[in-house]
Amino acid sequence: MFDLRDLYMQVIVDHNKAPRNFGVLKAYNHDADGYNPLCGDKLHVYVNVNDDDIIEDISFEGEGCAISVASASLMTEALKGKSVSEFPATFNDFQHMVTADIAEEPDEEALGKLAVLAGVREFPSRIKCAVLCWHTMKSAVEDSHKVAVTE
Amino acid sequence: MFEIEKIRGDFPILTQQVYGKQLAYLDNAATTQKPQSVIDAISHYYECDNSNVHRGVHALSERATAEYEGARKIIAAFFNARSEREVIFTRGTTEAINLIATSWGSANIKAGDEILITHMEHHSNIVPWQMLCERTGAVLKVAPINDDGELIIEAFDELLSERTKLVGAVHMSNALGTINPIADIIRKAHAVGAKTLIDGAQAAAHLAVDVQALDVDFYVTSAHKMYGPTGIGVVIGKENILAAMPPYQGGGDMIRMVTFEKSEYNDLPYKFEAGTPHISGAIGFGKAIEYIENIGFDAIGKREKELLAYATAKAEAFEGLRQIGTAKEKACVLSFVLDSVHPHDLGTIVDREGVAIRAGHHCAMPVMQFFKVPATARASFSVYNTESEIDALFAALKTAQDIFA
Ligand SMILES: Cc1ncc(COP(=O)(O)O)c(C=O)c1O
Numbered sequence: 001m002f003d004l005r006d007l008y009m010q011v012i013v014d015h016n017k018a019p020r021n022f023g024v025l026k027a028y029n030h031d032a033d034g035y036n037p038l039c040g041d042k043l044h045v046y047v048n049v050n051d052d053d054i055i056e057d058i059s060f061e062g063e064g065c066a067i068s069v070a071s072a073s074l075m076t077e078a079l080k081g082k083s084v085s086e087f088p089a090t091f092n093d094f095q096h097m098v099t100a101d102i103a104e105e106p107d108e109e110a111l112g113k114l115a116v117l118a119g120v121r122e123f124p125s126r127i128k129c130a131v132l133c134w135h136t137m138k139s140a141v142e143d144s145h146k147v148a149v150t151e
Numbered sequence: 152m153f154e155i156e157k158i159r160g161d162f163p164i165l166t167q168q169v170y171g172k173q174l175a176y177l178d179n180a181a182t183t184q185k186p187q188s189v190i191d192a193i194s195h196y197y198e199c200d201n202s203n204v205h206r207g208v209h210a211l212s213e214r215a216t217a218e219y220e221g222a223r224k225i226i227a228a229f230f231n232a233r234s235e236r237e238v239i240f241t242r243g244t245t246e247a248i249n250l251i252a253t254s255w256g257s258a259n260i261k262a263g264d265e266i267l268i269t270h271m272e273h274h275s276n277i278v279p280w281q282m283l284c285e286r287t288g289a290v291l292k293v294a295p296i297n298d299d300g301e302l303i304i305e306a307f308d309e310l311l312s313e314r315t316k317l318v319g320a321v322h323m324s325n326a327l328g329t330i331n332p333i334a335d336i337i338r339k340a341h342a343v344g345a346k347t348l349i350d351g352a353q354a355a356a357h358l359a360v361d362v363q364a365l366d367v368d369f370y371v372t373s374a375h376k377m378y379g380p381t382g383i384g385v386v387i388g389k390e391n392i393l394a395a396m397p398p399y400q401g402g403g404d405m406i407r408m409v410t411f412e413k414s415e416y417n418d419l420p421y422k423f424e425a426g427t428p429h430i431s432g433a434i435g436f437g438k439a440i441e442y443i444e445n446i447g448f449d450a451i452g453k454r455e456k457e458l459l460a461y462a463t464a465k466a467e468a469f470e471g472l473r474q475i476g477t478a479k480e481k482a483c484v485l486s487f488v489l490d491s492v493h494p495h496d497l498g499t500i501v502d503r504e505g506v507a508i509r510a511g512h513h514c515a516m517p518v519m520q521f522f523k524v525p526a527t528a529r530a531s532f533s534v535y536n537t538e539s540e541i542d543a544l545f546a547a548l549k550t551a552q553d554i555f556a
């Protein structure tokens with residue numbers, strides 16, 4: 001069985017305490033709101049995409065549980081400098097990792113540091129916390145102007 | 152004599168382990184567990200008596216009808232209703248309030264009228280009134296609460312006027328544990344000519360309720376928070392008011408005579424019970440009430456006070472814990488936040504220690520907004536809980552703090 005400390009690994013606790021890329025960007029051209037009504041998690045994601053379609057800068061604000069804050073923090077680190085066209089694939093990789101069978105090892109090569117969140121698979125009620133930021137990012141880059149939810 | 156081991160033995164679910172730890176079920180405000188007598192009554196109904204009520208002339212239907220109506224008698228006596236005609240089965244508290252807001256509301260509320268509720272209501276005693284106000288142009292007024300989570304009576308008095316047509320108040324708050332002074336509220340509402348609805352979803356398993364002594368117009372509750380099954384609850388309403396209300400839903404059972412030109416409605420309580428009811432649910436509800444009566448409210452109240460006092464003392468001594476809801480009159484609920492751990496993380500961590508609590512907004516988002524928290528963790532106690540389960544909770548809280556230290 002998965003241990004709690006595998007979910008709340010040092011990396012997650014650390015990103016929760018000191019989230020990276022936290023706050024509003026000075027200049028941004030995409031943004032979106034995300035909301036998880038079940039636990040009241042609220043996120044806002046800001047993205048600045050340059051003419052070459054590269055995510056030049058990305059940040060988030062909001063409040064939520066450790067999983068949602070750490071996931072958003074890790075996501076901003078993972079996406080900064082990547083091209084927008086790569087986003088759907090990364091989104092799918094992440095989504096797959098957190099919903100895959102427990103026995104399946106996360107693809108660390110594709111996911112990098114994001115793999116620390118693989119543990120949420122063991123905690124079905126917490127998967128939404130981990131994916132909220134990704135859905136919010138999707139709304140932002142698609143300019144959908146809809147509040148992202150995880151359903 | 153209150154024998155905790157005997158009481159715990161009545162609830163088969165409590166002996167189990169989760170994640171290799173002894174279960175400590177402290178989520179009783181969400182739903183209570185069911186004693187063997189309730190489980191047996193429901194199985195017995197399906198094994199021996201299952202059939203439809205009020206229609207068959209055969210033996211099974213007669214038995215099912217007798218048991219279903221027998222449950223109504225038990226419930227009527229428990230709440231001291233004037234007669235069984237005042238006991239209307241619904242799916243639960245939520246449907247009960249919707250029934251009143253729709254049926255009574257559509258016949259009695261017009262533009263400019265006011266509905267007065269409190270800031271500590273469950274969403275089910277907010278949203279149906281908002282919907283009614285939207286339909287009719289009536290205005291929803293909200294009586295404020297103080298920092299302890301108590302109704303501010305002076306402010307309530309000021310909001311009450313001859314424009315107020317209905318006062319809706321929760322008897323015991325699920326998010327805070329606050330017990331409202333409902334006798335006072337009802338008397339004051341009646342003084343301005345308003346009707347009263349008391350949401351007894353939390354209270355009915357913990358406090359004795361006498362609808363005649365209270366003179367309440369509508370008292371509503373859910374069986375599943377009273378050791379009974381889900382999917383069944385009641386409106387206890389004054390007969391003269393119910394008789395004057397239009398039906399809520401149309402269909403079988405609620406009519407006496409149907410032609411294509413016109414239908415004649417059935418008498419109370421059937422006028423409000425369209426369709427095949429939740430027969431086994433009603434039977435289980437009756438048994439659950441007998442279970443409560445066998446222990447008795449004196450013993451229940453005494454025991455639950457002890458548990459809350461024990462938990463509250465531990466909470467006060469726990470560093471970094473802030474209680475949400477510190478009313479003088481409260482019961483069974485310890486709602487709190489920790490300064491270093493989000494309630495949702497807390498819920499997950501204590502769950503792995505075998506402790507079941509609720510983390511979230513408890514369907515009372517305005518309460519969260521008032522206390523400026525996104526959510527709280529809530530432990531809620533029942534007559535079968537023990538001090539050692541509360542110890543397990545606080546040990547688990549310590550584990551959570553250590554993880555985030
Ligand atoms: C105070 C209060 N009112 C109403 C309800 C709604 O009850 P139900 O979901 O059984 O309809 C609840 C249950 O959560 C409650 O605690």
